[in-house]
Amino acid sequence: MSYNLNHLEQLEAEAIFIFREAVEQFENPVILFSGGKDSITLVHLAYKAFFPAKIPFPLLHIDTGHNFPETLIFRDELAKRYGVKLDVGYVQDSINRGTAVEEKGLNPSRNTLQSITLLEKLEEGKYDAAFGGGRRDEEKARAKERFFSHRDEFGQWDPKNQRPELWNLFNGKKAPGESFRVFPISNWTEMDVWQYIKKENIALPSIYFAHDRNIVNRGGVLLAESPYNTLLPGEKYEQMHIRYRTLGCMTITGAIFSDADNLDKVIEEVAAARSTERGNRADDKRSEAAMEDRKKQGYF
């Protein structure tokens, strides 16, 4: 018999099923849009899930104020292209309100503060489900994440008390004030995402491809020149040929040396990579359980 779907077709079918299921089970879902390749893929899958109707929920972007400018331009164009509403939460607003406090030190990261702004925005928008591009292969705490991940009324994740998930049957029942995070691409790997982007011809921000940029090498992490990065004594920027494997704040996202200036070359490079894509994320390195702790507090 030839009734066979390859792995990308199966993963796509699963993600589309999850999108449709969540829209039926929740009242007011939203896509958490980080601007990275995973959330761009997510928007594409949502588009396919509801075609020819428009995507029936908005995008929510938490703006740390430390973004790559290319990401913001791309975000606005993408929202326009898909005809989807864009809701933006600013970490700066939380800082101004006093609900978030800027880290001390010369190069403060706003990465942990994102969770605060996110929870504030979810509450303000009365969003009861937030789609995220999290993948189980990314990090060990995410390996145990559910497709429908229950959050208590404080937005917290309790890894020891997760609902079992069986077959294609998803349980989105909740009490008032509680919410869910929904992860349609849970079962995808980094390679799957890149292959799918190629198969579907999905547009990406330019910084995923090799380009020249002013970079400082800080303890092995290649940080881009930006107004949010203060050079330490003895450091200086140098032009390097780099690209990004993941996207986060400019203050913590390390570049990699690369000549991969098109999708085929990026895929080749990912296949040959000897370290994980979060390997150059300074935020995961703070402690062994850094991601687990952040997730419990409401991080993506």
Added chain:
Amino acid sequence: METKGYLDMDLLRFTTAGSVDDGKSTLIGRLMYDTKSIFEDQLEAIERSSEKRGDETVNLALLTDGLKAEREQGITIDVAYRYFATPKRKFIIADTPGHIQYTRNMVTGASTANLAIILIDARNGIIEQTSRHTFIASMLGIKHIVVCVNKMDLVDFSEEVFSAIKKKYQEFSSTLNLADIQYIPISALKGDNVVDASKNMDWYTGKTLLQTLESVQIISDYNFEDARFPVQRVIRPQSAQYPDFRGFAGRVEGGVFRPGDSITVLPSGLTTKISKIYNADVELQEAYSPMSVCITLENNIDISRGDMLVKSDNLPNVEQEVELMVCWMNDKKMNPTGKYLLRHTTNEAKCVVKNIAYKMNINTLEKIVDNFEVEKNDIVKITLKSAKPLFFDSYKRNRGTGSVILVDEFSNETVGAGMIV
């Protein structure tokens, strides 16, 4: 990993059963390590952790023990999913703990698996846990079992030991209706017959574990006979471009649908024909499991979520009372006359427990008929009455239309997993 041919890979989901002592985490670590699926920074991280814990060698088990509590206690407490790929296949591992109190986790991991690896410690042979895991795998309808007799290095790679375990397993599993069982002698710690063929067991001429995982035929595991399409969502753009479009979105849960097919809508019983089948803007000539598609019909019939489209010449069972095997998942005991919320395909209905036939002792496979206290991790046969008719096939015939979950109406938790008999 080569990129060539990557787009033609298929997907195998498997579950691993066994406890920490059987070397389950080591086996998964070995599979990932030898297929070069572990990255340098992950390896460095577990090297650091191993050193901190005082382990003598790099502890591959740490790769799969994700959460803080697990690393501290050295046990796996929940289902974790792992990924690796070879040029032939992408693999999804549902890694579940094997302790008796974690039956529910094994059931969860097994519910989506094509294949189960049953680990046996060569020194101990078949133990209670082996029969428990095998029973769960058979109850969950896993079509392929790979029995890995592990720690062969500790029994001098003895063929006699392996053959004796194999014979005993064949005897006890013969009652369980398992079609495809394969046996492999391995050492997860040393790597024998996991990815590379063993140099210590030239008496074994079969496939290594990875070769087995890469070659097992899984296409025929899907049901291509009984066409079932639970409607998940009605898509009505009501836009200028598509003013009259009315499509039914869902996932095919059996059989093959084609444009022009005569279909019946349940529960209304109304009939019509399929007009078109879409994946987004692409028109398809056929749709089968596990595709997510959008179907348009020739007639304008009132259809909503929870309805099912089926081929008119092959109808499912339509009943309000169903018999099921249920695995209880919750700390709170089952209320023997209680009301629960039932989820079946895209349908949701209130239901009540009508009868408990027996409880299964999954270690001895004996039926218990004098104790109907249903606690977490128990497996029972019950009858449920639903507030509205369900459209179903037996679980054995079709996983998608034969499975249900039970939800507690007060806590909203998923408390039971059921397979329709």
